[in-house]
Amino acid sequence: MFSKILIANRGEIALRIIRACHELGIEAAVVYSEADKDLPYLQLADEAICIGPASPTDSYLSIPRIISAAEITDVEAIHPGYGFLAENAHFAEICQECGITFIGPTVQAMQLLGDKVEARRLAQKARVPVVPGSDGSIDNESEALKLANQLGYPVIIKAAAGGGGRGMRVVHNDMSLRSALGAARAEAEAAFKNGTVYLEKFIVEPRHVEVQVFADKAGNALHFYERDCSIQRRHQKLIEESPCPILDEHTREELCKAALRLVKQAKYVNAGTIEFLLDKDKKFYFIEANTRIQVEHPVTEMVTGYDLIKLQLQVASGQTIGLRQRDIMHSGVAIECRINAEDPLRDFAPCPGRVDEFIVPGGPGVRVDTHINQGCNIPSSYDSMIGKLIVHQKTRAEAITTMKRALKEFRIGPIKTTIPVCLDILSHNLYIKNKVDTGFVERHF
Numbered sequence: 001m002f003s004k005i006l007i008a009n010r011g012e013i014a015l016r017i018i019r020a021c022h023e024l025g026i027e028a029a030v031v032y033s034e035a036d037k038d039l040p041y042l043q044l045a046d047e048a049i050c051i052g053p054a055s056p057t058d059s060y061l062s063i064p065r066i067i068s069a070a071e072i073t074d075v076e077a078i079h080p081g082y083g084f085l086a087e088n089a090h091f092a093e094i095c096q097e098c099g100i101t102f103i104g105p106t107v108q109a110m111q112l113l114g115d116k117v118e119a120r121r122l123a124q125k126a127r128v129p130v131v132p133g134s135d136g137s138i139d140n141e142s143e144a145l146k147l148a149n150q151l152g153y154p155v156i157i158k159a160a161a162g163g164g165g166r167g168m169r170v171v172h173n174d175m176s177l178r179s180a181l182g183a184a185r186a187e188a189e190a191a192f193k194n195g196t197v198y199l200e201k202f203i204v205e206p207r208h209v210e211v212q213v214f215a216d217k218a219g220n221a222l223h224f225y226e227r228d229c230s231i232q233r234r235h236q237k238l239i240e241e242s243p244c245p246i247l248d249e250h251t252r253e254e255l256c257k258a259a260l261r262l263v264k265q266a267k268y269v270n271a272g273t274i275e276f277l278l279d280k281d282k283k284f285y286f287i288e289a290n291t292r293i294q295v296e297h298p299v300t301e302m303v304t305g306y307d308l309i310k311l312q313l314q315v316a317s318g319q320t321i322g323l324r325q326r327d328i329m330h331s332g333v334a335i336e337c338r339i340n341a342e343d344p345l346r347d348f349a350p351c352p353g354r355v356d357e358f359i360v361p362g363g364p365g366v367r368v369d370t371h372i373n374q375g376c377n378i379p380s381s382y383d384s385m386i387g388k389l390i391v392h393q394k395t396r397a398e399a400i401t402t403m404k405r406a407l408k409e410f411r412i413g414p415i416k417t418t419i420p421v422c423l424d425i426l427s428h429n430l431y432i433k434n435k436v437d438t439g440f441v442e443r444h445f
Contacts, residue, residue, distance in 0.1 A: 012370050213263050251282050
């Protein structure tokens with residue numbers, strides 16, 4: 001096991017990793033920007049290194065500064081968390097060259113699964129169903145128009161290196177395809193420095209279901225069941241739950257087996273998530289892989305009882321998972337609401353500022369993952385998520401009731417947050433009846 005690691009991230013995930021390290025007897029050093037210098041979790045780290053100004057480019061995205069911090073703190077490994085450099089294969093390669101363990105998959109697996117076109121090809125090789133679409137990148141307009149008419153509209157343009165909905169466009173005819181193609185390429189190039197796009201048939205009113213997977217260097221690969229992430233806005237998840245409430249046991253088993261086939265095909269190591277779309281007939285299609293720990297990992301921890309961050313650290317240090325698939329049981333229902341500093345009444349505009357009121361809910365079955373307390377300042381430079389509220393109960397109805405109670409207890413002010421819209425969603429008749437899809441929020445809110 002490692003004796004000391006560096007956490008190359010900020011906020012609630014940095015605090016989450018610090019806690020896991022300390023429970024394993026590992027010293028935790030953490031980097032921070034000048035904008036984050038007063039955040040209270042820095043005091044819980046064994047060492048904290050300032051790596052630059054508020055701008056992510058000059059701090060959390062600066063590979064030279066993070067590597068320098070790793071050398072100064074004399075760590076054996078770096079945990080990238082999620083976001084920032086977590087899925088950057090070049091960063092993982094630099095860590096490897098410097099003799100520092102990257103707590104995540106191999107460079108080769110990240111490159112294979114990080115490019116959505118290559119991941120799609122790999123999935124087909126592993127006999128995992130994929131959405132009908134282009135065999136590779138779409139290089140010109142005529143090629144795109146020909147394929148779109150073969151597939152039938154609507155189709156979706158996706159960035160090969162994309163994520164979070166960037167470089168993604170749904171189009172319904174030839175005219176909109178012509179204009180959207182260039183816009184998607186430009187957005188992908190700006191966001192990922194890779195303007196490659198591909199085309200898929202657009203699945204109407206799908207559910208978004210993902211499988212949590214884990215693999216070690218000895219070739220053991222296991223799944224920790226699925227999460228339903230259909231409640232999202234502009235491809236950004238708002239509410240996640242496990243299990244997916246409409247899956248039957250046979251489909252669940254086939255879905256998880258398909259995810260593991262892809263993991264083994266990619267020779268994957270550490271935590272990962274294989275994401276699927278589920279159509280109205282409950283047929284599932286692979287869409288992408290996330291080569292990191294997910295924001296919503298606590299949902300899985302609550303229903304399985306396993307600490308996924310500790311498992312990451314153990315596997316990265318060379319240990320085997322030490323579990324068999326039959327050891328991993330699924331119990332009850334967990335729901336997570338992302339608490340973002342956004343104003344739902346102003347089209348979810350970011351709402352940075354000082355937090356003067358901060359009252360956290362509690363009670364049986366309630367967990368709050370946050371790095372914020374009263375008096376903290378929410379900077380405008382980073383993602384607006386300030387915490388996650390997770391509940392776990394025996395049934396979905398009980399989990400919804402507990403979540404609504406906990407959301408009403410959660411007081412944050414004067415900044416605006418997504419708490420009111422989460423309450424509205426959980427109270428909606430269609431959500432309660434499991435009749436939702438990825439377009440639910442846009443249609444009803």
